[in-house]
Amino acid sequence: MTTEAEYLQQYDPSRFPSPLVTVDSVLFTIAEQALSVLLVQRARQPQQGRWALPGGFIDIEKDDSTHATALRKLTEKTGVSPSWLEQLETFSGPTRDPRGWSLTAAWFALIAWVDCQPHIASVSDAKWVPVSALPNTELAFDHSEIIQAALHRLRQKTMYSLLPVYCLPERFTLTQLHEATEIILGQPIQRKSLIRRFEASGMFEETGESVATGARKARLWRRKPDANIHLFSRNLLAE
Amino acid sequence: MTTEAEYLQQYDPSRFPSPLVTVDSVLFTIAEQALSVLLVQRARQPQQGRWALPGGFIDIEKDDSTHATALRKLTEKTGVSPSWLEQLETFSGPTRDPRGWSLTAAWFALIAWVDCQPHIASVSDAKWVPVSALPNTELAFDHSEIIQAALHRLRQKTMYSLLPVYCLPERFTLTQLHEATEIILGQPIQRKSLIRRFEASGMFEETGESVATGARKARLWRRKPDANIHLFSRNLLAE
DNA sequence: CGAATAGTGTCTATTAGACAGTATGCC
DNA sequence: GGCATACTGTCTAATAGACACTATTCG
Numbered sequence: 001m002t003t004e005a006e007y008l009q010q011y012d013p014s015r016f017p018s019p020l021v022t023v024d025s026v027l028f029t030i031a032e033q034a035l036s037v038l039l040v041q042r043a044r045q046p047q048q049g050r051w052a053l054p055g056g057f058i059d060i061e062k063d064d065s066t067h068a069t070a071l072r073k074l075t076e077k078t079g080v081s082p083s084w085l086e087q088l089e090t091f092s093g094p095t096r097d098p099r100g101w102s103l104t105a106a107w108f109a110l111i112a113w114v115d116c117q118p119h120i121a122s123v124s125d126a127k128w129v130p131v132s133a134l135p136n137t138e139l140a141f142d143h144s145e146i147i148q149a150a151l152h153r154l155r156q157k158t159m160y161s162l163l164p165v166y167c168l169p170e171r172f173t174l175t176q177l178h179e180a181t182e183i184i185l186g187q188p189i190q191r192k193s194l195i196r197r198f199e200a201s202g203m204f205e206e207t208g209e210s211v212a213t214g215a216r217k218a219r220l221w222r223r224k225p226d227a228n229i230h231l232f233s234r235n236l237l238a239e
Numbered sequence: 240m241t242t243e244a245e246y247l248q249q250y251d252p253s254r255f256p257s258p259l260v261t262v263d264s265v266l267f268t269i270a271e272q273a274l275s276v277l278l279v280q281r282a283r284q285p286q287q288g289r290w291a292l293p294g295g296f297i298d299i300e301k302d303d304s305t306h307a308t309a310l311r312k313l314t315e316k317t318g319v320s321p322s323w324l325e326q327l328e329t330f331s332g333p334t335r336d337p338r339g340w341s342l343t344a345a346w347f348a349l350i351a352w353v354d355c356q357p358h359i360a361s362v363s364d365a366k367w368v369p370v371s372a373l374p375n376t377e378l379a380f381d382h383s384e385i386i387q388a389a390l391h392r393l394r395q396k397t398m399y400s401l402l403p404v405y406c407l408p409e410r411f412t413l414t415q416l417h418e419a420t421e422i423i424l425g426q427p428i429q430r431k432s433l434i435r436r437f438e439a440s441g442m443f444e445e446t447g448e449s450v451a452t453g454a455r456k457a458r459l460w461r462r463k464p465d466a467n468i469h470l471f472s473r474n475l476l477a478e
Numbered sequence: 479c480g481a482a483t484a485g486t487g488t489c490t491a492t493t494a495g496a497c498a499g500t501a502t503g504c505c
Numbered sequence: 506g507g508c509a510t511a512c513t514g515t516c517t518a519a520t521a522g523a524c525a526c527t528a529t530t531c532g
Contacts, residue, residue, distance in 0.1 A: 007284035045246035238472035454510035
């Protein structure tokens with residue numbers, strides 16, 4: 001019989017074969033009227049030169065969860081923190097990475113295009129790719145599959161929450177939210193339905209400002225500082 | 240410049256410090272009118288003797304995903320495959336396991352009590368614990384937190400699908416489904432609402448049999464062999 | 479004033495909640 | 506028949522879809 005303290009003293013973490021562990025994120029935005037995902041060109045082997053999701057290894061010294069790893073990698077690539085970040089799913093298996101049995105904790109994130117455009121435009125190894133262009137793009141590892149899962153999550157949540165606001169700048173108009181929602185779902189949405197939800201959510205406040213976009217000025221809104229996302233009990237587009 | 244083949248030849252997976260990786264599952268059932276979770280007593284250090292979720296290390300030789308690991312561990316403990324198995328979430332951090340920075344891919348599962356009761360009853364290191372008893376139980380690692388996340392998932396999904404059928408035996412009555420749903424949600428549900436959903440789902444077929452439970456006989460139903468779960472676009476208990 | 483964009487009013491359709499009512503089987 | 510359990514009918518309430526309507530701004 002050994003105590004836990006004795007056991008830990010003689011514990012050797014390298015005794016058992018362990019999978020290769022990474023963290024990858026699917027960061028979406030609306031770029032020029034197109035739902036787009038951030039891709040990064042791999043600087044090193046394996047799959048050197050291929051486009052891949054932003055991510056990498058956990059820094060055991062610095063990161064105190066895979067959430068921290070995802071946030072650190074995204075901030076390195078975009079210069080800012082994403083507005084939304086939630087765990088997606090973990091992908092694993094012996095063949096998804098040529099180095100051997102591997103596991104990646106995938107995260108799902110949203111950001112406003114204007115918030116990171118200056119940073120992205122200044123580097124050559126990161127770019128926004130419209131999701132409509134993905135079928136023609138061969139990505140590293142199983143990253144296409146991960147993006148498909150993230151896209152499914154994004155569309156589902158858009159039907160029962162106002163998640164698309166996290167793709168918009170801090171101050172936004174209802175028309176911007178409406179357009180973002182239609183772009184994500186790929187079909188027309190009743191503006192009235194969206195506005196009803198917008199009011200019922202209690203998540204937003206007027207800034208008092210308004211902007212002209214050609215005709216009547218539109219009011220500018222922002223998220224209330226501590227408002228949590230509101231989940232509706234019915235979906236849009238229920239058919 | 241090295242090719243990927245050259246790179247892989249000299250690749251040493253033990254060069255970087257790596258987290259300890261495990262797979263744990265939260266298996267629910269309805270045991271004697273109580274929503275219960277399967278716990279296993281830890282045979283070894285660390286946390287020897289404490290009750291914990293069924294799980295363990297990935298077998299790099301045998302498992303071709305964490306799904307396979309979860310299934311293997313659950314089958315070892317219960318003698319059968321769970322009726323429902325989906326990924327929950329990955330929990331990670333430097334302090335959740337005394338051996339160091341660790342990560343567990345958590346899975347969420349359902350089974351009929353009668354399907355595994357013979358096996359569970361025959362061993363002394365596994366038992367069903369009603370979720371109502373969990374606040375008074377100190378579990379290993381962060382397993383209480385994992386169970387809370389699973390419980391939340393179970394209750395959410397019960398509101399927009401007929402997930403509770405996966406806690407029932409192969410052949411079941413509408414009353415059993417109704418009771419399971421009420422037990423999971425912890426409040427009364429309109430039987431009529433459930434039956435409307437049951438019919439609309441298209442997931443079930445009559446067996447032609449019926450059982451007496453004291454008064455009028457109840458029809459026995461089963462899931463159609465290849466039916467996928469039906470997701471409704473509105474929730475129960477929307478208030 | 480007309481055109482364009484922003485925003486409202488209000489009718490219909492769908493489906494959950496409530497609960498009364500009918501059916502069946504055992505004593 | 507009486508009672509308990511299984512099952513159905515149907516009204517109300519909530520909210521999404523549809524779309525006509527009003528409001529504001531600019532030339």
